[in-house]
Amino acid sequence: MAEKDASQKSEMFGSDAYSPAEIQEKVEKLGVKKARMPFLASFMLAVVAGGSIALGGMFFVIILADATLGFAFQRLFGGIVFALGLALVMIGGAELFTGNCLIVMAWINRQIRTGEVLRNWTVIWLGNLVGALAMVVMVFMAHHTEMNGGAVGAAVLKLAISKITPDTVTIFFKGILCNILVCLGVWLAYAGRSVADKMAGMVLPVAAFVAAGFEHCVANMYFLPLAYVLVETGHVPAGLDVSAITLSGIVHNLIPATLGNIVGGAGGVGLVYWIIYRKALGGLHPLPNPQGEVGRRAPAE
Incomplete structure (x- = not known):
């Protein structure tokens, strides 16, 4: 009994990162x-996340506007400061569409239904859009x-021009690569036990996707409408x-970027890790269903 209590105490107050299987x-x-x-909680947390990513985007553009910086340093440093957005989401608590692509792991394991996944993605995407647009208004009115x-x-x-002008296929694959990195950043953040751990885990993957110019649909909900407002106001x-900066141009980016983000996050990270830790390794960590009964799963649709 004493050994069991000591083991539980060690796990609770341990300083080591969670293992990949524990993250899964x-x-x-x-x-x-x-x-x-x-619904209301999901939507409001999504609004917060949209605004948070917009704040990261605002920070990033300040670096981008400094012509004295070299290309590589500008992109790297800009990517690091953009990580503010994901830090606010992961540590402050919010619901981000790109990160929520990982809920596909619970769906594959029959713990949630297809309708629940689609409902979550729709609500969170729309909430992120509202939060990003609210930040567009505030940033513009502040003459930032x-x-x-x-x-x-x-x-x-x-x-904005660089994001709208590529063809649909290019934007789609940029979206895939983006959310592979974002979801890996989320995955590494879940490994941490402290705020510092979480920050250290998420910064480099986020910096990588920003530096490489990949497409994050929620960030683009801020960048592209802000550019549109600047054009419309002269x-x-x-x-x-x-x-190129028109409403149709914005849609041209957001649709393939969103679909690419789903493929990259749900398929490139969620599905891959599920196969490794649930299928290939035999499900080493059985999960209770919402009623607390181990082994039972929600029926497939």
Whole structure:
């Protein structure tokens, strides 16, 4: 009995990172919780996440607007500061569409139904959009884009053009690569037991996708509408062609970016780790269902 108590105390107060198998178990349990969260709570947490990612985007553009920085350093440093967004989501508590692609692990294991997954993704995507658009309004009204002699606004416009002009297939694959990295960042954050651990785990994957110019649908919910507002209000530097920045251009980016994010997060990370830790290794960590009974699963649809 004493040995069991000591073991439980060691696990509870341990300082080592959670093992990959423990992370997988944690992600499945969270997937059930997220999928069955009440609508209002889910939506409001999604609004917070959309605003959080927008704050990371705002921080990133400040770095992007400094023409004195070299390309590689600018992209790397910009990616590091953009990690503010995911840190606010993971540590502060919020619901982010790209990270929620991992709830597919609970779905594959028959703990949640297809309808619950689609409901969660829809509610969270829309909530993220509302939060990002709210931040667009506040940033524009604060005249943030006028910083550095208008260079911040110019950086937003140039970034938007670079995101809208590629073809649909290119944006889709950029979305896949983006959410592989984002979900790996979330996965590593779940390994940590402290705030410092979580930050250390998520920063480099986030910095990598930003530096590489991949497509994050929630970040684009901030960048692209902000660029559109700048165009519509005449805040465009002379000689810059902004004809691509239209509502249809925004849709052209967001749809394939969203689909790519789903494939990258749900397939490239969630499915792969489920196969490893549930199937290939024989399900070493059986999970209780929401009623607390080990081994029972929600019926498949």
